[in-house]
Amino acid sequence: MFAREHIKYEPVDLPDRANMSDEEMRAAAKAFYENMRRRHTVRDYSDRPVSREIIEDCVRTAGTAPSGANHQPWHFVAISDPAFKKRIREAAEEEERRFYEGGAGDEWLKALEPIGTNDHKPHLEEAPWLIVIFAQRWGQFEDGTKYKNYYVPESTGIACGFLLAALHQAGLVSLTHTPNPMKFLNQMLSRPDSEKPIMIVAVGHPSENAKVPAVAKLKRPLNDILTIAE
Numbered sequence: 001m002f003a004r005e006h007i008k009y010e011p012v013d014l015p016d017r018a019n020m021s022d023e024e025m026r027a028a029a030k031a032f033y034e035n036m037r038r039r040h041t042v043r044d045y046s047d048r049p050v051s052r053e054i055i056e057d058c059v060r061t062a063g064t065a066p067s068g069a070n071h072q073p074w075h076f077v078a079i080s081d082p083a084f085k086k087r088i089r090e091a092a093e094e095e096e097r098r099f100y101e102g103g104a105g106d107e108w109l110k111a112l113e114p115i116g117t118n119d120h121k122p123h124l125e126e127a128p129w130l131i132v133i134f135a136q137r138w139g140q141f142e143d144g145t146k147y148k149n150y151y152v153p154e155s156t157g158i159a160c161g162f163l164l165a166a167l168h169q170a171g172l173v174s175l176t177h178t179p180n181p182m183k184f185l186n187q188m189l190s191r192p193d194s195e196k197p198i199m200i201v202a203v204g205h206p207s208e209n210a211k212v213p214a215v216a217k218l219k220r221p222l223n224d225i226l227t228i229a230e
């Protein structure tokens with residue numbers, strides 16, 4: 001992976017096997033679906049704190065994701081500092097004002113109408129944690145030599161998916177905010193130019209009156225998203 005010295009291929013026995021019966025597998029697949037279909041993007045947070053330990057374990061899960069050549073081209077910055085969150089909210093709202101005032105274009109704004117979002121982003125300050133995910137466009141050894149990363153958007157996208165699933169599994173809710181481009185995050189969070197902030201995930205507990213858009217319950221049916229060739 002990201003070691004300078006050549007690491008040789010060394011096969012080891014598969015360390016963990018599920019060893020489930022077909023019946024257990026059917027039940028497990030269904031149970032996971034039943035849990036995941038209850039996940040929703042939440043934009044209203046309560047002030048209930050979330051321990052750092054939970055955030056660390058969820059990021060650990062994200063870090064187990066598969067990646068091109070196992071380069072793991074990602075870095076996560078978890079922020080609970082209110083001053084940092086305030087700055088991020090202010091910068092995000094500035095970007096979003098330009099977006100909603102026309103920068104997005106009519107088609108995009110129309111697509112967002114049923115979601116009910118606007119340039120007001122209090123959740124970026126109210127959620128107890130923001131996790132900023134950086135994609136590492138290339139890597140660098142300690143001496144400054146660069147190395148290539150492969151399938152960076154695909155790999156980081158999968159890691160973000162693992163993260164959202166882990167947060168949900170831990171009983172938390174989250175919101176995916178896509179910076180556009182929020183380049184200042186690199187400077188603010190001391191991340192190198194080789195990294196691009198791709199997502200800010202707000203994390204916490206839903207407020208008592210938290211709402212979700214009704215349209216978020218509409219997921220495309222299986223026969224629309226799956227074709228089977230057998």
Ligand SMILES: Cc1cc2nc3c(=O)[nH]c(=O)nc-3n(C[C@H](O)[C@H](O)[C@H](O)COP(=O)(O)O)c2cc1C
Nearest residue numbers: 039040041042043115117175176177178179212216
């Ligand atoms: C890549 C990506 C970017 C998103 N960006 C935003 C965003 O900037 N602001 C926001 O409020 N929601 C954002 N969302 C959340 C979507 O609006 C939400 O996932 C969608 O409406 C479906 O709702 P659900 O997550 O509750 O299933 C984003 C989701 C994804 C996957």
